[in-house]
Amino acid sequence: VKTLVQGGLLVTCDEATAVVPGDLAIEGGKIVALGHEATELSRAGGVWREIDASGCVVMPGLVQAHVHLVQTLFRGMADDVPLLAWLRKFIWPLEAAHDDASLALSAELGAAELLLGGTTSILDMGTVHGHDAVFEALARSGLRAISGKAMMDSGEAVPARLRETTRASLDESVRLAKAWSGAASGRLGYAFCPRFILSCTEELLRECATAAKEHDALVHTHAAEQVEERRAVRDLLGDDDVALLARYGITGERAVFAHGVQLGAEEMKGLAAAKTRVVHCPSSNLKLGSGIAAVHAMREAGIVVGLGADGAPCNNDLDGWLEMRLAALLAKVRSGTTTLPARDVLAMATLEGAKVLGKSQEIGSLEVGKRADVIVVDVSGPHTAPALDVFSTLVYAARSTDVRHVLVDGELVVRGRELLTLDAPRVAARAREEAPKVARRAGLG
């Protein structure tokens, strides 16, 4: 099917941050022409499905490089507590209480929210068990995702159901990587996800680095998140997590660290030199009281930084627009009013996010030859008018509810603010029924 997205303002988010008024042509899941050439191409013949984008911005879908779909069902169940207590008292018992059906529902709920809000690609960390159910839900949803089961073979206060042997954790991860890499016409990929250094042995982390290389996959973990956590890591292991992870081989372009709030200047230099990626999760960092990451300094040091909402229980939504706005605003407080302007934040949410995922050749910008992950954003509302500077409008004023249409791989997944792949109202209704049951199983209901 050939699609023409008509009459919008194309905010390409390419390296030159080009903005072009006109049409966008899509064929075979790929972008084939932009602007005048797209119009000409559609006039040259063939049957074109037309999507009206007048009064709208047409741009690449947002990339969120750190989320936990399995936690979406726990939204509102773990508010106002610090990180380690949040994990040990709430999140781990809740994850342990998940069965395949609740995992699938949680993933569907998250995917529905993400797609309706214009996020088309994610890097996702699951829980220890049942990750096939998450991938099956992802396949149904139409979202593009790199996802992996959480790996945990160590740590304090880990529920029995989440504690695995080193061997079992690796074997299951490799099985999932083989089963799901490239699934759903290439939309799905695998990431090895050792949860964080306090829940993983050195052996697991070392083997993880090797397995990721062997299977051409990412390694995704949390690092340098909170002061108390950092102290616990030092007490137990005698060094900081970032240094230890690098020593164990979790470094370089395959390695993606969520947070980095506690990073010092020397650590940033090291990460930049190694090309290790960092994901900024501003809402989560604020809600868990972790602090404000020095994103401007990271980018100045040369680190590629993406954005992510993290999990619903530490945010409490998965809204890429709010993360963009917060990232921009927090940078003013952390590093000065002139830092992290709208254009840079939009890059973090698109092309740089794609770089974090190792997929910037395929997604992250509107360029001929790239996969057609495209969103149409209505900027005609009173809260966005007069929309003179489109970057300012998108980062500081636009909202997830302004997203009108969403295409992933050239397939229309949201049309007129309605999700076509999943029955979103029914998913939300089922979530209201199932969430209290999971909480009861976790001993929290």
Ligand SMILES: [Zn+2]
């Ligand atoms: Zn996280």
